[in-house]
Amino acid sequence: xxxxxLVLGNTQVKSILSGREDEVIEIIKxxxxxxxxxxxxxxxxxxxxxxxxxxxxxxxxxAYLGGEYGVAGMKWVSSFPGNIQKGVERASAAxxxxxxxxxxxxxxxxxxxxxxxxxxxxxxxxGKCLHGDAGETKxxxxxxxxxxxxxLHFLRTEFPKLEKxxxxxxxxxxxxxxxxxxxxxxxxxxxxxxxESLFAAAKLVSFATTAGTPYIKHLNALTADHTILGISLRxxxxxxxxxxxxxxxxLDHVCREKTSIHLTYQKLGNTDFVAGNIADxxxxxxxxxxxxxxxxxSPFGLGVLDVALAQYVAENAKDEGVGTVIENFxx
Numbered sequence: 656x657x658x659x660x661l662v663l664g665n666t667q668v669k670s671i672l673s674g675r676e677d678e679v680i681e682i683i684k685x686x687x688x689x690x691x692x693x694x695x696x697x698x699x700x701x702x703x704x705x706x707x708x709x710x711x712x713x714x715x716x717x718a719y720l721g722g723e724y725g726v727a728g729m730k731w732v733s734s735f736p737g738n739i740q741k742g743v744e745r746a747s748a749a750x751x752x753x754x755x756x757x758x759x760x761x762x763x764x765x766x767x768x769x770x771x772x773x774x775x776x777x778x779x780x781x782g783k784c785l786h787g788d789a790g791e792t793k794x795x796x797x798x799x800x801x802x803x804x805x806x807l808h809f810l811r812t813e814f815p816k817l818e819k820x821x822x823x824x825x826x827x828x829x830x831x832x833x834x835x836x837x838x839x840x841x842x843x844x845x846x847x848x849x850x851e852s853l854f855a856a857a858k859l860v861s862f863a864t865t866a867g868t869p870y871i872k873h874l875n876a877l878t879a880d881h882t883i884l885g886i887s888l889r890x891x892x893x894x895x896x897x898x899x900x901x902x903x904x905x906l907d908h909v910c911r912e913k914t915s916i917h918l919t920y921q922k923l924g925n926t927d928f929v930a931g932n933i934a935d936x937x938x939x940x941x942x943x944x945x946x947x948x949x950x951x952x953s954p955f956g957l958g959v960l961d962v963a964l965a966q967y968v969a970e971n972a973k974d975e976g977v978g979t980v981i982e983n984f985x986x
Contacts, residue, residue, distance in 0.1 A: 657754075657761070658985040661969060663978045665765040671971045672772060676812040679964065683776040684937060686720055686963040687904065691934035694721035695959050699908065710867070711735045718958030728752040730766050730961040736865045744801060745865065746770065750965040759985050762969045766961065767801075769968065773960040775805035777904065777933070778861060778884045781952040783813040784936050785902060785943040786859050786882040792818045795857030797850060798864035799824040799833035802886060806861050807837060814859070821856045823847045851876050858882065862890045869915055871895065881949040885915065888953055893919035900945035901929045902936050902952050909955035916953050 663671075672679065689695060696719040703713040712734050719727040732748035739745055748766030753759065783789065791814045796803045799822055811817055818841055822830045827846070834844045847853040854860060854876035861884040869892045877895070885891060888909070896919040903909045906929055909916045920926050931941030933952070944950050972978045 657759075658983045660760055660981045660984040661762040661972065661978050662981055663762070663764045663968065663972055665768060667972065667977050668765055668768050668968055671968050671975070671977065672768065676776070676809055678967075679772055680776045680780055680809065680812065682963050682967055683773055683960055684780055685722075686724070686957075686959050687777075687780075687932075687934040687937065689720060689722040689724070690905070690957065690959050691932060692722075695719060696727075697905070697908070697957060697959055699911070700955075700958070702912065710737065716956070716958030716961060718962050720959040720963050724963050724966060725755055726752060726962045726966040727755060728958075728962040728965060730770060730958055730965075732766060732770055734865075739800075746801070750961055752962065752965055752969060762965070764965050764968060766965070769961060769964050770956075771802055771805045772809075773964045774802055774886060774954075774956060775809040777954050777956075777960065778806045778886055778952070779809035779813045780937070781902065781933055781954070782810055782859060782861075782882060782884055784933070785950040785952060787943060788859075789814060790816050791859055792816050793821070793857045793859070794819075795821040795823070795847075795853040795860040796833075797823050797853065797860065797862045797890070798887065799826075799829040800863060800865075802863040803861055804833065804837050806863060806884070806886065810859075810861075811839065811842075817842060819843055819845065819857075821845050821847050821853045823850055823853045850874070854881065860884065862887050864890060866890050868913070869893070869918065877949055879947050879949055883949060883951045885951055885953045888914040888916070888955065891915045891951070893922045896951065896953075897923060897928050898948065899928075899951040900942075900948040902931060902933055902941070902943070902950065903929055904933050904954040904957055906932065908957065909953055914953065914955070
């Protein structure tokens with residue numbers, strides 16, 4: 656029995672994950688399949704909100720993932736959108752891993768990169784599965800923050816022929832910063848004046864915004880050839896969702912907290928508009944597309960992904976002698 660705890664900061668987590676995009680995507684894929692097979696325990700996320708404050712929140716995502724992982728823990732992640740104006744990242748996080756024999760905390764990891772990369776890997780996995788065109792050369796990004804930066808990074812793994820990225824953000828400055836912060840050889844950017852223009856130019860589109868309620872009521876440029884990675888969950892009006900082929904990560908989790916999926920359920924009174932989950936789509940038991948409809952992926956973000964990826968980081972950190980060990984942390 657150990658009284659020690661391994662602590663990993665952002666720089667250390669980044670060093671371990673660097674260049675391992677294929678492995679991260681495989682971890683996320685496997686976690687989804689194990690969860691779908693019932694080898695997990697995943698309570699609903701806990702949302703801590705504050706009186707008189709409708710924008711800031713802190714979320715707890717407890718999870719256990721079985722199979723070859725056998726890991727339990729929790730991600731504690733905050734979202735304070737006002738940080739952007741302060742020059743601070745919107746989200747910050749920590750991931751706690753527990754020993755499965757004693758229940759004691761065995762590792763604490765800075766979690767913002769783990770959270771961002773598991774989200775991006777999920778988006779890339781869904782993009783490859785649903786879009787069906789590995790030779791795709793164009794992509795659109797709505798929201799020019801950290802998450803879409805990571806999504807672009809992982810999309811390039813699954814779509815190596817990407818050469819043009821169309822951007823839309825409410826802030827022209829953020830689009831310029833995004834371009835400057837994400838230089839890739841052979842990749843060019845074009846800023847769009849509106850979302851319609853972006854959809855007219857790109858068929859593979861990722862949403863990663865801070866929207867709290869759906870603001871896109873109509874999309875004239877939306878076609879059956881489009882694949883939407885709805886990472887921010889609250890951009891699309893229920894009418895758009897109802898007319899799409901919808902894939903989610905976990906219906907029970909995503910159909911709450913006023914997501915577009917939740918609002919569509921409230922409007923229609925059923926969830927028949929959801930075709931299935933990403934594990935079904937990956938395994939081929941649910942079709943990735945439906946004739947005459949765009950495909951929309953709506954992942955709530957499952958804690959099993961965080962603990963699976965955090966365990967991968969912690970194990971590699973021990974092998975590489977990375978991190979700080981706090982001795983006698985436990986009583």
